[in-house]
Every structure is written in C-alpha cells, then in structure tokens.
Amino acid sequence: MNFTRWSARLPGTRRAAARDDRSSVPAARAEYARPEPGAGPADGDTPKASSGASADISQETAGRPADRLSGPALLEDLSAREILGRLPALVALVHGPDHRIAYVNDAYAAAFGPRPTGATAAEAMPELDELSLLPLMDQVLRSGTPRTVKSRKVRSGNSYTVTCTPVATPAGLPASGRSRNGRDQGSEGGGVLLYAADVTDHAEAAERLRTSERRHRETAVTLQRSLLPQELEQPDDLRIAATYQPGGTDAAVGGDWYDVITLGAGRTALVIGDVMGRGVRAAAVMGQLRTAVRAYARLDLPPHEVLQLLDGLAAEIDASQIATCAYAVHDPNEGRLVYASAGHLPILVRDQDGTVHRAEDPTGPPLGTGGWIHTSGTIALPPGSTAVLYTDGLVERRSEDIDEGVAALERALSGANGAPQVVCDRLIRSLGVTAEHDDDVAVLVVQHPARTGTNAELFHNASLDLLGGIEAAPRARAFATGVLTSWRFPVELCDLGVLAASELVANSLQHGIPPMRLGLRRTDRRLIIEVTDGDDHLPRRRRAEPADESGRGISIVATIASSWGSRRTPGGGKAVWCEFALPR
Secondary structure (H helix, E strand, C coil): CEHHHHHHCCCCCHHHHHHHHHCCCHHHHHHCCCCCCCCCCCCCCCCCCCHHHHHHHHHHHCCCCHHHEECEEECCCCCHHHHHHHCCCEEEEEECCCCEEEEECHHHHHHHCCCCCCCEHHHHCHHHHHCCCHHHHHHHHHHCCCEEEEEEECCCCCEEEEEEEEEECCCCCCHHHECCCCCEHHHHCCEEEEEEEECHHHHHHHHHHHHHHHHHHHHHHHHHHHHCCCCCCCCCCCEEEEEEECCCCCCCCCEEEEEEEEEECCEEEEEEEEECCCHHHHHHHHHHHHHHHHHHHHCCCCHHHHHHHHHHHHHHHCCCCCEEEEEEEEECCCCEEEEEEECCCCCEEECCCCCEEECCCCEECCECCCCCCCCCEEEECCCCEEEEEECHHHCCECCECHHHHHHHHHHHHHCCCCCHHHHHHHHHHHCCCCCCCCCCEEEEEEEECCCCHHHHCCCEEEEEEECCHHHHHHHHHHHHHHHHHHCCCCHHHHHHHHHHHHHHHHHHHHHCCCCEEEEEEECCCEEEEEEEECCCCCCCCCCCCCCCCCCCHHHHHHHHCCEEEEEECCCCCEEEEEEEECCC
C-alpha cells in the first residue's frame, strides 16, 4: 500500500474533496455549466429565472481550483498525519527491516507513552513484544500481506486487536521517519502500519461469559456424577462395570445414566438411559427418572410395565424433555435377558466365540411421548457371554449414519476380551471417544461368566414339582433337607432353610393353584428358596391375632430370612422367595 495514495482516500483530504465534487449530481452540473467562449444566447432567447443562481455560484467559485469544491462548502485541507492524529484508535508507523519508529499518534502515546522516532521497535516499544507482534511484523514486511491478531492482552491489563498493514515508503518522508544517520528508512524495504483497537471491555465480557459457562458446566458435571451410582451393585451371577464420560469443554453436559438393581432371588435389573437435553436441567431430570426406575424396579414388574409407568412420569416431570431408556432383567435360572426399550439403541450380546447379536424389536418411542403400549422381548445371555448397554454418544457421529456407528461397535465388541472394565475401556478407545468428545457417553458392560472346577461347585440348583395335594408338604421338607445337607451347609442354616421352604410350600398349597414348584439355589454368597404356583395374588405380611390358626407363615419367613419378596410370573401366577446370607 502506498501511504500517500492511501491518505488521499481518507475523508476530508483535498483529493477526496475533488473526488466528491466530481461525483456531484450531473444534472446540476449541466444546468449551471458556463457557456463556451464566443458562444452566447440564441437570438430571441431571454435569460431564465435560474440564470441568477448560476451567476451567483460562478462568482463564488471563480478563481478557485475545481478540486477544492465539495458542494456549496469547502473542506479543510488536512494531511494524513493530522487525520491519523485525530483517530481514537492507536496508530503507529514503523519502517525498515528493523522496524524503526516513524510515527505514533496521540492515542498511542496516551496508552503507552511517547516513543522516540528513529528508534527500533524492539528497543522502544516493549508493548509490541507483550502483544507478540514483532515476528508478525517481520512476516507482514516480507509477504506484503496484512495480518490481524485479536484480543491480545498487555501487562497493564488492557486488551487490543491489532492489524498490521504493509505500506510503501511515502515520498518526502518527514524527518521523524528518518534514522539517526539520516538515511531514508523506506529504502530498506517499506514499513508497517499498526492499527490497534482497545477491546478490553469486550475481552472482559467474553472472559466473564466463559467463566460463567465453565462454572455452569462444572456444576452440571458434579450434579450428573453425584446422581449416578457411586458403586455398582455386583450380583452373584454377573460381573458388571460401567463408564461415564462427559462431553468436552465445548459440549454441555447431557443426561446419560445407568444403573444396576438387585431384585432378589438372584435376579438383576440393568438400566441405561439418556435425557435429550443439556446442562443442569437435563441432569436434574435424569436424577428423577433414575430414582423412579429404582422405585418401580422394587415392585419386580416386567420390563415393559416399568417403562409404561416411567413414560407417564416423564411427561409429568417435563413434557418438553424427551428421554430414551432400556430396561432389562436377568434371571440366572433362565440364562437370558428380558428387556424393553423406549427409543433406545439396541442391546448387544457377544457370545463366547465372538459372535455378536443385536437385540432388535420390540422398541417403542422415547419416554414422555405417551400413547404407546410397550412390550418386552428376550435375548439369550448364556454363560461366557457379554452384554453391552450404551448411549448414543458412543456411536453417533455427525458425518455418518448412526447404524454405521452401531456396526462399528459390534466389530469392536467381537474382539473385546477380558474383565468388564477392560471391555469398557477398549470400546471407548475403539470408537474414538476422547476427552474432547462432543457428547456424553455412558457404557454398561455385563458378563455372565462361565464357571468351571472349584468355582462351579459354589453354584447349584435343585427343584421339585409339588404334586399330590397335602402330601406334597412332607415331600418338600424331605427334599429340602436332603439338598441342603448335600450342599454341606451348617446344621443351623439347614434347619432355617427347611423351615422357610416348609412355610412357603404350605402357603402355596393353601392359597395357590397348580402347577406348583419348589426351587433351591445356592451361590457363593447366599441360599435362595423360591416357590411358584399358578395364582397371581401376591401374599402380604400381616399381623396374626393370638386366636388365628393361620396367617403366620410369611411373618415367620420374613423373621428368619435375610430378605423375602414376591412377584408375578410372565405366564400367569406368582413366585414367592426368600434368601439367607451364607457365612463367610
């Protein structure tokens, strides 16, 4: 850029005034134009009323150069130095490869103090070093291309946005632009014009906003983590691990959650969910849904009934907050997962040989939409298999379809071996999830280990069909005695187990209907006794009066056992169970 030509384009200069005059209305020029020499009015023509105005303007402008006109008023003749001096922005001009100071305006001097002309910028302008501009000025001088740096802070605390523009050596550079030895610095390669705007207020406002957003995110992350399980329950028959990773600093925290709930009688509920929102509100809704799931799970309802209840609650919490959820129940006696899904991604199960199965239907709409009847499905979970429940942050990418992400997860899971936490970490890495990921990620890995040798000896099952009416009771007691003795339990535990089995069988014979069945199961931690029948009326514990001949069976079981409960079975009927903790 030629500095003198550039200054001529500034408003208020002589050349700008001349340009403004030439760009005035053409019609006015034609109307007031002077006649050519020797030309006069045509014969018979008489002057019009406007000729007086033409004469007045001609007299006013007589003897003045045309480039000094700008309409009816004259513009002040200002030099580029005077114009730059009046700018509120900070302006400095340096010349030569060592950036010797040629000029600083009043605003620059007021901000950083006066600067000696002819001195190098490295010596006399320390603020340029604070702004890291010296290397940039070298680059501008070499390339001839302007460069801008935004919101750089100096030691005083002020922030500036600075533009460095290459300029050619102006003809007739004033003495202030010459070096101490009197040489013209322009001969050494031109110069750089620095234009700095004070953006301190904007920078401070942006920093306050970033601080507020950072605190908001930290609050949401803290709330989110506090609402997730601090320690996962570990059932007797499963090995479980989970991972939660919030999105990066540019992503607001969502409402991903997971949970593991022991239901009794060896059964376990597995939950994964995602609230479609961000920030504290999404985390708060997630906490309410997770609490509700735990409460509904204690009713030991089928998965689709749990989601049906949760659907109505989600609409009451916040109709605008949509959530997805998958709820599954594992029964070690059946070797499968019974599940229901409300708009959530499919559960994946890896067999011992590496084959991966995808749980497909049934899948209903997300929670909170209402008007949908959820149903339950099943997927096998045999010994040696691994199930993975996850949220969309693990597989969803903006550049590809989500089905491609699920397929990538299947490939990663097919080769994932080891403990559940190892599988969690491997899936996270394989899917490219980092600390700067743009969404929350929750992963729940469930393994049904295959037991052999001594470990397998700690897990046993035994069952007896109750046939023949009242004579079934003594057969059940004899069966329970023989089984518990063969399992080498202490005598006291055997006696309590036989008593509990006798009371549950008697209750079923009196209030239930066939088919009836007594089941005994031991794990490495507890003894489980369960009786099923065809009647779906659940027993309840009540206080029996001294004169009552019945009504004490459930109270006796609740007193001697560690825990007890009942549930309706899918085919109709009920199951009543109790547990005894094994001595360590």
